[in-house]
Amino acid sequence: MNLLMKALLAGLSHQGADARLSILIFHRVLPEPDPLFPGEITAPGFEQICRWLADWFNVLPLDEAALQLQQRRLPSRALAITFDDGYADNRTVAGPLLKRHGLPCTFFVATGFLDGGRMWNDTLIETVRRAPGPTLDLRDLAPDLGELPLRDIEARRRAVQRLIMHCKYLPPLQRQALVDDIAGRTCAALPDDLMMTSEQLRELHGMGMQVGAHTVNHPILARLPREQARAEILQSKQRLESIVGAPVTLFAYPNGKPGEDYSPESVALARECGFAAAVSTSPGVSNRHTDLFQLRRFTPWDRDRLRFGLRMARNLATQG
Numbered sequence: 001m002n003l004l005m006k007a008l009l010a011g012l013s014h015q016g017a018d019a020r021l022s023i024l025i026f027h028r029v030l031p032e033p034d035p036l037f038p039g040e041i042t043a044p045g046f047e048q049i050c051r052w053l054a055d056w057f058n059v060l061p062l063d064e065a066a067l068q069l070q071q072r073r074l075p076s077r078a079l080a081i082t083f084d085d086g087y088a089d090n091r092t093v094a095g096p097l098l099k100r101h102g103l104p105c106t107f108f109v110a111t112g113f114l115d116g117g118r119m120w121n122d123t124l125i126e127t128v129r130r131a132p133g134p135t136l137d138l139r140d141l142a143p144d145l146g147e148l149p150l151r152d153i154e155a156r157r158r159a160v161q162r163l164i165m166h167c168k169y170l171p172p173l174q175r176q177a178l179v180d181d182i183a184g185r186t187c188a189a190l191p192d193d194l195m196m197t198s199e200q201l202r203e204l205h206g207m208g209m210q211v212g213a214h215t216v217n218h219p220i221l222a223r224l225p226r227e228q229a230r231a232e233i234l235q236s237k238q239r240l241e242s243i244v245g246a247p248v249t250l251f252a253y254p255n256g257k258p259g260e261d262y263s264p265e266s267v268a269l270a271r272e273c274g275f276a277a278a279v280s281t282s283p284g285v286s287n288r289h290t291d292l293f294q295l296r297r298f299t300p301w302d303r304d305r306l307r308f309g310l311r312m313a314r315n316l317a318t319q320g
Contacts, residue, residue, distance in 0.1 A: 111213075271293060
């Protein structure tokens with residue numbers, strides 16, 4: 001099967017001037033299954049993916065892949081791996097598995113959550129997970145949400161989804177205030193070890209992994225004033241460089257949907273701040289016509305080997 005899959009992928013990806021670059025995006029690799037998110041990838045599943053990628057693709061560091069794409073010398077079946085946000089399991093679970101299989105990876109880190117911070121969406125998730133009662137009454141805080149049922153794991157899963165969608169595009173200060181008020185309703189002790197520490201980030205970099213910037217507070221850049229967006233981008237870069245002691249040349253737009261989460265001004269700011277390339281979450285592959293500051297990324301969720309390979313092949317057939 002390996003030879004057939006490699007031949008299929010080679011026929012779709014080409015090389016040199018006609019090459020196509022696949023970039024995968026992940027966020028977390030859990031050490032064990034999470035009942036609240038049963039579809040979240042765990043260590044055994046990610047190790048399978050690592051084996052398939054090592055067998056079928058030429059996996060490159062993202063900065064090298066972007067440069068070779070620009071110079072029209074990218075090899076056939078070229079692929080780069082990325083993780084977003086900076087979760088602690090990137091260091092404790094994903095990093096060692098990637099290293100074991102000889103796979104380079106770029107970890108995009110939102111610096112404001114290092115060393116004990118917690119992203120707003122995780123505050124909502126952990127609040128719902130730990131809420132003691134069968135309901136979460138938010139009628140006075142958010143009438144649109146009302147009283148959320150929490151009677152079983154499926155109801156809690158739906159509650160998380162509703163809360164995140166309700167809060168996602170609120171102005172940052174308003175969103176954080178609402179999230180904090182929601183968390184305060186349960187009086188539950190929330191975890192402070194979900195994200196990496198600075199030392200863990202240094203360790204990840206020391207393993208040969210690349211570190212990229214992902215802003216400070218993970219805002220919707222398209223909705224920020226220009227100078228605030230610039231500060232989010234540049235300060236993230238500077239903080240990461242001070243931690244790992246090396247240039248940070250890659251950037252990932254938070255959420256990453258062009259026109260919705262970031263704008264042409266965001267792209268211009270990434271260039272101004274001295275990055276060499278940036279990635280979105282627009283699906284598909286990148287080719288010689290793709291803006292290096294809007295490289296496409298894709299996540300194959302299939303856990304079956306054949307389906308995973310075919311999913312990658314279909315993505316390669318999509319023009320960037």
